[in-house]
Structure formats: structure tokens, C-alpha cells
Amino acid sequence: MSSRWGLSLPLTGIPLPAHRDLVRELPDLGYTDAWSAETAGCDAFTPLVLAAEWAPQLRLGTAIAPVFTRGPGVLAMTAASVAEMAPGRFTLGVGASSSVIVEGWNGGVFRRPYQRVRDTVAFLRAALAGEKVSADYDTFSISRFRLERPPAMPPEIMVAALRPGMLRLAARLADGAITNWLAPTDVAKVKAELKPDTELVARILVCPTTDKDAARALGRLLISSYLTVPVYAAFHEWLGRGEVLRPMQEAWARGDRAAANAAIPDRVVDELIVHGHPEECRERVSSYVDAGVSVPILSLLPTGDDPVGLVRALAPAR
Template sequence: MGRWGITLPLTGVPLAEHRELVKELPDAGYTDVWTAETAGTDAFTPLALAAEWAPRLRLGTAIAPVYTRGPGLLAMTAATIAELAPDRFVLGIGTSSPVIVTNWNSQEFTEPFARTRDTVRFLRSALAGEKVSQKYPTFEISKFKLERPPQPPPKIMLAALRPGMLKLARKQADGAITNWLAPSDVPKIRAEVGPDFELVARIFVCPTEDVAAARGLGRLLISSYLTVPVYAAFHDWLGRGEILKPMHDAWAAGDRATANQVIPDEVVDDLIVHGSPQQCRERVAEYVAAGLDTPVINVLPTGDDPREAVRALAPE
């Protein structure tokens, strides 16, 4: 079996109450734990705990924003997790969004492509233990050197949706991280990064046979995410621009209810995995068959204990 990842922490479960579940994951068939960073836990603390609870798991951030920590602090934090999990930590970085960067963290969201490129270049040098004094196009570093550079340095992956960032990932990183896609979209993304290059995707999974409930939650998520400009452009590129136009028009008019209603079932079913645990596993496997290396399941709430959903979704 290939890689099979899970997104932690789970919605509604306090971080400290993940211990027993995380300990079970390797024997259940999970290979990876990946975190996210929005307004809940930070991306790194859960991985520090997972490194102790389950030393066989690969750990990754998907993603840590390049704007919300200074470059030096980002290198220090990555080095800490890399020391706790030698050769098992992947630093996934990306631009995040103006809401998180500007509205919540009071940082300017400018030149995202260049900032990401420069951050990768800095991190490569810093995590290798070099003293960095460099004027990059988007920031300047003077005499930074990690006191404890990790051995080996962690792999670096980039959050990437469209060709420009996907090509940057291929050129300067060790893998690409994407999300909000269907199995049928994977070949188009794979074509941009080529073979023999790790492609990771977060996959939203709602393990319930209540189709109406799953689609209702899916519509809420799709209208929230795919109206963000970067995701709107991503789905234009994937070929969903026309079918999603009614949603965008309603959203722009301030009519969220209509925006949700006009999302076709086929789009929800493309982007949200739902059904019995067995059906969900089979659907996730379709992503792998289409060219994805590492599926990272993100369990959506169904009203049941999400820890039981993680157990049920383990590969057979």
C-alpha cells in the first residue's frame, strides 16, 4: 500500500484527547498526519505531540503560511519538529489567504509567488545550517544561523494550485500540496509537475450515507472556499468556470443562500467524498489511481465521534 494520510486535529476533539487515536494510526494503516493552520491550533504543536505518540508516522504541515511568521522563526519552528521526527517531517508552506494573513495577522499579502519563492530559497539555506545574509526580492535577512540545524533537513513542499506555483514547486521544492479537486482533476495537475514528484492532496470526506446531509455541508464549504479568488481561478483552470458561474454571481450579489442552492449535485459529488466508509475508501483510492501519491483525508463532521470515522476510514 502507498501513503494514506489523515488531517489532525479533528473538529470538536480537544488536542490532548487525540493521544490514543494517534497511537493507533500506524497499525491501522495510516502513514501520515498532516495539519492545517487557520484559526484553530497552529500547524506545528500537534505534530510535536504526534512525534512522541506515534514515532513511525510521517508528519507534515499543509500548510504553514509564509507571511505569518518571520522567515527566521519559520526556520526555527521547522527545525524543532525535524529534530523531534528525524527524516519524518515535511514542511509544507504556502501563501494562505488575505483573510488569514491581513485580516487576522495584520501582515501585507503582497507578491505571493515571489514571497513563496524567496521563502523556499531562504529555508533551504537556513535548514542546511548556513549563515544567511541575503537581500531577497521580498525580504532581507542579515546573519541568521540556526543554533541546531536538523540532520537531515526536512523536505519542503509547496501549496500549489495552478501552473505557475506548480512549476515553482517542481523546480525548487520536494513536492506539491493541493486540495479542492476531484479524481478526474489529478491528471491535469500531475502533467504540470511531471512524474516522480510527490503530489499530496487534502481530500474532504464526509462518511455518511445521508446524501442530503453530505451535500448540504458540501455546498456550504464549496461556496465558502471556491468564491475565494485563488480557488475560483483554480476551478476556472480545471474547467468548472461556467458551471460555477451562478454560484459566483449570487455570492457577489450578497445572496449566500442562493449561492449554495445553485451549486450542482455533480460538483458537490466531485469535490466531497461521501457515503459509507467503504465507499469513501474506494473514492479516495480513485485519486491515487489517477496519479495522486498521498491522499490526506479531512474528516467532515457527521454528528458522530470523528475518531470512530478515522478508524473506519483506515485502509483495508
């Protein structure tokens, strides 16, 4: 069992303020970490500010904040604010995100993602250390920026990484790598691109239900939505699933979502979505740790059952 056990917040269907009692309970349940994501729901930082107040024992992290959807200065200010709320307990996870989120949902330009992530990490290192930054990076220029409230303890910075180039960048310039949408058997290939001591955080989709058909149906919807996005399609091509996922991707490109979902084999769903009885799910998450994941983040999928009860049931065995 990992010495760290994370939960992705907020839970689906529960308003942010209603998380208070559960978050306060998490350390007693054995959870050590609360991590947030940012797609089209809550922003990545507000849930962590609340968690910092409700459960000051928890380690907090963003997985991830996109580097294209905020200016570098705003990203530094936001990170500094959370770091002030949770000194020594906050990790800023940044990443390129995807063209869907950056361009389709935010009206930005998804261009040269590797370089943008690299430049943002370099800027953040200097800015969060309280330095006055004037620099011409490859993807943006900064003139005389200095945080008015630099954190007493700058946060660790991690990089979302799927393939070798970004994984090596994370190992070289950041404090660790964050990944998702992988099976336990994929961890070794990811780890091979990192330094031996590089921390690896993984968001793991968990659907705690014994209704296998329902879990697989939900898994197919998620797989077809995500693994048709170019960055994830390329990731799974590299992992070796290119051929088995090609029928899904071709059906999706034709606009036939039903055929895309039907083309996903059961074994792919079972590899990428943790499902079953909560105890089985907990053991499967532990297999990611055994393979080399430093911090598993349980991302709870809706099953129709009480999500708070499921969080308790998925707590690490002690």
C-alpha cells in the same frame, strides 16, 4: 491502495490532548501519515509535535504553513524544532495561503505570493542546512541569520500549488507539491505541470455518511466559503468549472449566501466532497491515488457520528 495513507489532525470537536490514544493507534490501523493545516484553529506545528511523541512511526507534514504569517527566521526555527522531534519523518509544507487569512485574519499584506513562496523556499533550504544567511531576496532581506539548533536531518520542503506557475515552482525548487479542492478527474491536469517523479500530496475532504442530503448541504457550505476566495476561484476556472461556479460566485458577491449555496449543482459537490459509506469513501480516496496522488490526506468532516470510529472505518484495507 496507496502505500501511504494520511489523516489530517486535529479532528473537529476533539481537544488536542484527547487525540493521544487515537494517534498511537493510527499505525496499527494502516495510516502512515499525519498532516496538519493552519486556518483559524490549531497552528500547523503543535499537533505534529504531539504526534511525534505519541506515534514515532508516523510521517508528519504541514499542509500548509503560510509564508506570510511568520517571519522567515521564525518559520525556520519552528520547522527545525519539529524536525528535531521527528528526524527524517517531517515534511515542511509551505504556501501563500489567501488574502482572507493573511490580510483579513492576520493583518498582513498579501502581495506577490509567487515570489514570496519562491524566496521563502530558497531561504529555508539554506537556513535548515545550518548555513549563515545574508541575502536580499525579491520580497524580503535577511542579515546574518543562522539557526542555533539546525536539524541533523533537514525536512523535505513542499509547496502548496493550485495553478501552473506555482506547480512548476514546486517541481523546480521543492520536494513536491501539495494541493486540495480537486476531484480525481482533475489530478491529471495538475500532474501535467509537474515532473514525472514529483511527489503530489492532496488534502481530500471526506464526509462518511449515507445521508446524501446532509453531506451535500455541508459540502455546499464549504464550497461557497472556499471557492469564492480569489485563489480558489482562479484554480477552478483553470480546471474548467468557471462557468458552472459563476452563479454561486455572483450570488456570494451580492451578499446572498443562501442563493450562493443553492446555485451549486449536486454534481460539483459530489466531485469535490467524498461522501457515502466509509467503504465507498475509502474506494473514492483510492481513485485519487490511481490518478496520480502520492499521499492522500483524509480531512474528516463532522457527521454527528463518533469521529474516532470513522477514522477506524476509513483505515486502508489490508
